Structures are given as structure tokens and as C-alpha cells.
Amino acid sequence: MSYKKRILYPCAPATSRGESTKISSSKDKVVYTNGRIVVIRDLKDPAISIAYSEHVQNATAARIAPSGYYCASADATGTVKIWDTLGEENVLKAEYKVISGKVKDLEWDGESKRIIAVGDGRDKFGHAFMVDTGSSTGEILGHYKTINAVSIRQQRPYRAVTASDDSSIVFYYGVPFKFEKNIKTHTKFVQDVRYAPSGDHFASVGSDYKIFLYDGKTGDTLGEFTDSPHSGSVNACSWSPDSKLIVTSAGDRTVKLWDVETKKAQVTWTVGSALDHQQVGNTWTAGDDIVSLSLSGELNIFDKRIGDKPIRILSAPQKAITSAVKTLGAATFLVGTASGRVLAFKDDYECVSGDGHANLVSGLGISPSGTVYSVGFDDRLREIDGKSYTPAAFSTAAQPKGLAVGPDITVFVAEQSSVEVVRSNQKVFDLTLKYTPSSIAAAGSLLAVGGEDQKVRLYSWDGKTLSETATLEGNRGVVSALAFSPEDSLLASGDSSGKIILFNAKERKTVTTRWAFHTARIQSLAWTADGRHCASGSLDTHVYVWSVEKPMKNIAIKNAVPGGVNVVFWLKDGELASAGADGCVRVWNVKLRA
Template identity: 70%
Template sequence: MSFKHVALYPCNPATARGESTKLSSNKDKIVYTNGRTVIIRDLKNPSQVIANSGHVQAATVARISPTGYYCASADATGNVRVWDIVGEDQVLKAEYKVLTGRVNDLEWDGESNRIIAVGDGRDKFGHAFMMDTGSSTGEIMGHSKVINSVTIRHQRPFRAATAGDDSTVVFHQGVPFKYDKTIKTHTKFVQDVRYGSSGDHFASVGSDAKVFVYDGKTGNTLGEFNDNPHTGSIYACAWSPDSKSIVTSSADCTVKLWDVESKKAVTTWKLGTGVHNQQVGNTWTAGDDIVSLSMSGDLNIFDKRTGDKPARILQGPTKSITSAISTSGSTTFIAGASDGRIVSFSGSEYSTIAGPGHASLVSGLGVASSGDIYSIGYDDTVREIDVKGNNFTQASCATASQPKSIAVANDDTVFVAEVKHIEAIRSNQKVHAVETSFTPNSIATAGKIIAVGGEDHKIHIYEWDGKTLGKAGLLEGNKGPIGALAFSPDGSLLASGDSSGKIVLFDVEKREAITSRWSFHSARIHSLAWTADGKHCASGSLDTHVYIWSVAKPMKNIAIKNAASNGVNAVFWLGDNKLASAGADGCVRTWDITFH
């Protein structure tokens, strides 16, 4: 038995209100961070995705070197990692502690030898160093508050500009980099500063909704872009590949394209209203794609020749995926996240389920025989999803307490395991409820049998006659609270995973354990999924690993190590030989499995 990694479906960038989110690009690749993960995705070839989770703390910014061989990424504790992106192993070249606080931005020089990292620190707000040795290449001085952005002229003589919360832009000579002058054009926080690829000019944008352009060699102010200006804070700017245009993204929910020579706005794209449509980051790829990031995490891709709406919108999870299931057994699946968002995947891209969704963590998803999906969330609500329409229906049902797990019976009755109850719901109406003496954690159904895993380390078996739940037995053998249950497709077997990492396989009819040897996980089991033939069962755990177990040969397994940083929260089959795993990093990965 063996496995092969097939595809990675990445999360979208993480955003924070009132802050600029740094996007960058190299050729047709865009680079961003989410949690501990750095994502590099190719806009022209969606299958080319790199996810690196080497940071111990939340990553804040990442940029590819001009040569295209390395990526430098930084985190919230002041560490910068330089790693190889050419090989599959993503070998770490160097790691440096450059600041005592958060790194907000970093930049490579044109020779891919030097890096300047800026942000927050007790003794300094910026550090310039050699990428291979870490030795200093000058001083980043002149700011009295946190630095938000840095840019370096890629041609000799090198120059650098930094922008900070002290409302100033500081110009540096180089190398070694040294303070030259302070530029006081802005009246509020300066959010972003960027050099054009030609090196002739650089631009700055800020919370005062102003855009300024400067001479690239001297730092002299050349003028302000005040034709049809933004009406809200500008969080990011980016230059066109030919250095003749600038694009800016603002909290007024607009993206503007400016002509540098005339200093006039050529095109304005309006992206709706509301906080979720505020534009908080952008980049302009060498392939001439303008990418702007919405507060919601959507990546809006614009064509500069059309001034109406984005040519494409890349959607996806922005938080940990907490539950996921396949919807048709092929390439379609639905995933719920810790922020309440539910997304569907079909073909090659995500789309967000529209309508009145959940307000907080999605704790479970279940599919009915009709094909509709039911979801539960920590907002104590059961909701119905119309898969064909890709939207929530208006129907919903409140639960008596916090729902932890969901299962849908053959008659489309929805069973919800809650803190002290098991509720049966049909047509979005409660039809039955049982108060339990134990705390339910997980639930699964097969025919008339309902299995409920509890905090008491036991599986409580119920029978459903269409109207009421009757107690029908008890299964024991697990060593911890039971977090995942799954019946085999024919209902004859029941797999039970607990908090110790142990999985026990039960014979449902005989009410006895078949094997307790599925015990290679070292942490809580979050999800179990059977193959269609009932011969193999996959498990996903907090220990970041996925295992595929054999019923016929209990000691045989396929181990997919480090399938998701911070833990695997869901596993599901997309066919007889294709397994998908979703994790706390917000990414979904698929694997081709060979059983013989």
C-alpha cells in the first residue's frame, strides 16, 4: 500500500481590520501568509501551489527573491526564514532573529543578497542584513514609531525607503544603508511604500488617503496624485511591470489605477460596500495581473483594460477548516471553517456558500440522501445548504445547546449531538430530543442505528423508529473521550477514535470489538472516513498525520505524515482511490492511494 500527493487547494490570505496585508509577486506567482503558513500560488497554473509551514509563530509577510530561487518570510516574533522554493523539500537556508517584535514587511535588494526587515521592536524598528550570513549591511534609522513598509531600489546605486506610524517616509542611501532624510508628506500613518521596477520612482500611500510619488535616486517629492482621490485609508500600492502605472487599494472599497506621468486616475473599480469589501493589500504580477485583497479574504484579479469589475475572484477559507465532506464522490466537496464561513469546491476553484450562514465555528457537516447538506455551528444553529444553488436556504433550526457533531439518517432525519442532548430534526423542525446522562462528543448513523460517542469513553447505541430514540446498547474499549465515529457503508462495522489517538473497530451486530490495534496516532482523532467497499478506513488527527487502515490486515496501514500543520481536522474520500484531508492551516490536500 502506498500514497502519492496529488493537489493542494490553498487557503486565502488572513486579514485584520485597520491593517495593511502584504501581498507580493514574482512572475505569475503571488505570495501571502495565513497563520503559520506561507502560500505561493501560480495564477496561470492553479495546480502549482507551495505551502510552507516552517514558522512557529504566525507568519506576517513573505517575498520571493528577484532570482526566483528563495523566499524570505517573517513572523510575529521577529524571525526571518530564508528557504528554497525550487526543490520540493523547501530546504531552510537560514533563519535569523532580526527584531524583538512583529515584522511588518521585508524586501530583497536587486541582487538577491541583502534583506531589510521592518516592524516593531524594543531597540529598533528595522534591520538590514545579508541573506546568507545574517551580518549587518547598514542601519535603518529615522523613525520614532513602528515601521509598516520597506522598499529597495533594485539598481545600483541602491536606495531604500521606509514608511511608518509616525506619518513619515525615511529615505536611506546604500550600501551599507544609512539615513539620508525624512520626508513629511503624509499627515497620518503611512501604510505602504513601493519602488517601481525601473528604479526611477517610488510611491507612498497612507491613512490620510493620499498618494505621493518621489524621485528614486534622490528621494525628492515629485507630486501628489489628487485627481479623483480615494475617500478612505489607502493600505497598499503596486507598480506596473513597465513602471508607468500605479494601482492603489483603499478602505473605501475601491481600487484605482493611476498614470504616473499625468498623476491622474485612469480607472476606478468599485467592489461593493461594507467592511468585508475594504481593500487591504495588492500586488501587480509580471504577467500584468492586478491583484487586490478584500477584507473578506477574497483575491480580486483585474484586467487593466476593463474598468467595470474583477476579471476573476479567488475565494477560499481564511481560517482553520473544522469540517469537510465530499458531496458527489468525485471532485466536489464542501468545507466549513472556524469563522463560520462555508465554501464549496468544484472543478478548480472555491466559491463561498451565499446567504445567511453561521456566525461562528462550523462544528459539523452532513449530507442527506437528497444531496442537500446540513451544517451545525457554535452559533447553536442547524442550517440547510442547497448544493445546486450554492447557497444557504432560509430554513434553519435552533439547537437546545452547543452542537458538537451531526449525522443524517437514510430518512433524511438530522441527528445532532449537543452538550447534554441528542436532537432529531426533520424538515428543519425538531421531532424528538433525548437528554443524556453523559456529554456527547460525536455521532454517526447506519440504518436505524444511531451511535453516540461520549466524554465517558463509551459509545452509546440507540435505535430510531422514525419517531423516538431508544437505548439499545453500549460499546466499550476506547481509552479517552470519543471524538470521531464512522460506520462502514454497509453498517456492519463501526470505527471509534478517541483523544488518546486510539481507534477501536467494532462489529455492530455482535456488539464487540474486532481490533484495537489501530493505535499509531499520538493525539486526538478528529475524523474518520470509510472507502466505498468498507475494506479501509482513513483517520485524521491533531498529531498532523493521516493513516489509512485495513480491516483484513489490522497491522497494515498507510502513513501520510505531516499532512497539515497544527492538525488534520477532516478526512474524506473523493473516489475509490483518492483521499482528501483538510486541516488547521486552512488547506485541503488530495492523495492518490494504492491499496495493492
């Protein structure tokens, strides 16, 4: 048995309310961060995206070099990593500790030889250094508060500008970069500053709702964009490839396109009306796509010729994926997240519309007819039809730990001390337990409930009541995941110690105890359609594919999900998906043999 990585469906950018989020682009690719992940997302095909996961702490800024060969990414500890973007392994070229706190932005020079990184520090707020050696190439001075943005003129003679919470912009001559002057045009936080590709000008935006234009060589102020101004904090600005237009994104949920020569707004796009539609970042790609980032993590793509609405909206999980299910209808699969959002995937992600969950989605299940059910930590059971919630909803008696779908659209919900049985949004039975349930699975009329007492109970459902039929023992920890094989005869039981016991559910006996290579809690189990192999995902970040006929044979997919695997599921024969803490879905081609 063997495997090969096939596709990665990336997560959305991480955002913070009231704070500018730096996203960047290289050709048709957008670069951003989420948690410890740096994502290079292809706007044309999300399946060929890259997720770099070697940062120990949360990544905070990333940009690809003008050469396109390397990416520089920084994290909350002030560490900058420079790594290869072309090879599959993303080999690390260099690593430097540049400041003592969070790096908020960084920029390459036009020769891909130097970088300036800025942010929050104790002794300094920025550092200029050589990529190959890490040696200093100047001093980033003149600010007394956190620096939010930096931009370097890409042509010689080099110039650099930085923008800070101290309401000022500092202009530097280079190389080496030396303080030239302090520019006091803004009255509040300066959120972003960007040089035009031509190097003739640079622009700044801030929390005072203002936009200014400057001479790129001297730093002289050329004027303010006062026509049709934003009514909220302006969080980001970007230049068109021809340096004639500027796009700005603001907290008033609008994106504006400005003509540099006349300083007038040509187009205003209003993205939405909710808090999540506040615009916190943007970038203008070389392919002439305008990309603006919503607080929700959605990437809104605009065409400068169409002044109505985004031509595309790219959605993705912004928080950890906590549950998933392969579907039969309009979507390929659904994922539930720690934020309460459920997203449907077909050719790209789309948020399930309607009144959804307000907290973590703890379980997703599908009926034989294709109806999907979800439960969340908001104590609600919801029904999903295609890509939207139905009006139907059921309030659970306690916080649900998971669900299983049985025959006749019967849903079994495991709670703190009971199992509620729900049909057509009405409770039809309530089984009070003497133990604390921790996992649940159903197959036909058979229900399995795993407990914190390390045992698995089997129940029979006759359409009216649940009757206990057997107790299965052998697990060494809390039973954290259960899964029946398609023909209902085998039951895999994973626990918090990383061990999986395979039972014969019909004969009530143990088949094997040799599936014990995980080193942490088993989070998910999934069977192949023929019932000959079972996949497992664990908090140890690994995925294993086990063979029933040869229990000691397995496929080990090491480090499958940085931060831990929360769910595994089969898309089709030989195609396994895994997802978890980083919000990405990875698809693996698995060559199975008995």
C-alpha cells in the first residue's frame, strides 16, 4: 500500500477586527497567513495551492520575492523564514530573528536580495537585512510605536517608507536604509503604505479615513484624495500594475477605485451590510484582479470595468475544521468549523446559507437519502438541504458531543448523560445513561456509543426504543471515535491513548488490537466502500490506513495535518481526505492492497 499527495484546498486568511490584515500577490497567486500556516492560493485553481507549516508560532505576514523563487514569512515571535516556493518540499533557505515581537509586515527589494521587516518590538520596531547572510542593511528608526506597514521602491535609487500607530510615516534613503524625514499627514493610526510599481509615487491610508499621495523619490506630499471619501477606517491600499489607479479597502464595507492623476473615485463597491463584510486588506494581482479581504475571511475579487459587485467571492474555513461528511448531491463534501460555519465544497467553497450554528460544529451526518444533519455547541440540531439550511431545527437538552444518522431519517445525538433520538425535529426517545458518552455511530438498527469509561455499548433500535445488547471492552482510554463498516459487521473503536480496537459487531468479539501506531487521541475513523480498509486521524497529526485482512499492514501519512487531524473521510475509492486544526482539506491518492 502507498500514497501520494494530490490536492490541497486552503483555509481562509485570519483577520482581526479594527486591524489591517496584510495580504499580497505574485502573478495570479494570493499570499496570506492563518495560524501557523502560510498559504499561497492560486486564484484560478485552488487545488494547486501551497500551505507552508514550518512556523512554530502564528505566522503574521508573508510575501513572495519579485523573482518568484522564494517566499519570506514572519511570525508572532519576530522570526522571518525564507523558503523555496517551487519545490514540493518548500525547503528552508534561511531563518532570522529580526525583532522581539510580532512582525506585522515585510517587503522585498527589487533585486530579491534585501528585506525590511516591521512590527512590534521592545528595542526596535523594524529591521533591514540581507536575505543570504542576515547582515544589517540600514536602520529602521523614527517611530515610537508599532509599525503597521513597510514598502520599498523597486527601482534604484532605493527608497523605503514605514507607517505606524504613532500617526506618522517615515521616509528612508537606501541602500543602506537611513532615516530621511518624518511625514505627519495623518492624525490617527496609519494602517498601510504602498509604493507604485513604477516607483514614481507611494500612497498611505489610515484610521482617520484619509488617503494621501506622495512623490516616490523625495517623499514630498502631493495631495489628499478628498472626493467621495470613506466613512470608516481605511485599512489597505494597492496599486494597479500600470501605476495609474489605487484601490482602497475600509471598515465602512466599501472598496474604492481611485484615479491617481485626478485623485477622484472612479468606482465604489459596497460588499455587504454585516460586520463580517468590513474590508481589512487588499492586493492587486499582476493578472489585473483586485482582491479585497472581508473580516469573515472571504476574498472578494473585483473587475475594474464592472462597478456593481464582486465577480467572484472565494470562501474557505477560517477556523479549525471540526467535522466533515461526504455528500451525495449539490456538493462534494461539507465541513463544519470551530466558528460554527458550515461550508459546502463542489468546485470551490460556498458557505451554507441560512440560520446556522453560533458555535463549534461538533458533528455532521448524512442519511441514505442524502439529507445532512449538523449539531453544534449552540445546542441545536440543524438540517441541511444541498447548500442551505432548512427552517427545521431542534434544541437539544444539553451540549451535543456528536451525532449519528440511523434508518428512517432518525438522528441519534450523544449528550452529557443521555442519547436523544430525533425524527422530523421531534424527540421520539431519550435514553438516560449511567456513564458519560464520548462518541457515537450508527448502522441500520444498530447503535454504538463510546464512553469515557473506556467501554463501547451496543444498542438495538426498533423504531421506538433503544435496548442495550452488548458491552465491548479493550480500549485503553476514552472512546473518542467510532465507525461501522459498510456491511455493519465490523466496528472500529479509537480512544484517547491512540489505540484502535476492531470488533465484530454481530458476533460481539474482538478481531484485532494491533492498530496501535498513533501516539495521541483518535479523532476520526472512516471505512472504504468495500469494508476492507479503515482510515484513522489523530491529534498526533498523522493519518493511517489499516487493512482488515492484514492487520499489521498499514499506510502511514505522517504530518498529514499540522496541529492535529480532526476528521478523515473517503471521497471515492483510493481518494482520502483529511482536515483539522489548520482549516485546510488535503486529498491523498491511496493505493490499496489487501
